[in-house]
Amino acid sequence: MPTAIETVSAFCTEFAKDGGRPAVRRWFTAQTRWVNEGLSVTTGIDEAIAMIDGLESSIGIATVHIDMLAIAADGSRVLTERLDRFERDDGTEIGRSMIMGIFELDGDRIIEWRDYFDTGAVANFGSA
Secondary structure: OOOHHHHHHHHHHHOOOHHHHHHHHHHEEEEEEEEEOOOEEEEHHHHHHHHHHHHHHHOOOOEEEEEEEEEEEEOOEEEEEEEEEEEOOOOOEEEEEEEEEEEEEEOOEEEEEEEEOOHHHHHOHHHO
């Protein structure tokens, strides 16, 4: 079984494909909570994908590239410092955000993902 850091690293790499949908389907469970502090909370795979679909239709986010700046684990909890880059389907950048996140795992499945970031900067993505 992969380590917690290996699991989160694989998830973040896979998140660049199809807006993150394959990664969500592979590593989330029916009970996984995904918290974008100050913006959204989803529970389970279907709600997470619906949120991704909503961001794609409202802002045009088709791809998210996650640049891992730092990563550390405390047992089954993984802390990340990231630069997330949001792009349209044609590859043009919508925006980028510095993010501190925490992933909680059960084996190789993500059961909670919480991200903390400047919500004001993200709110301007749609006006770019």
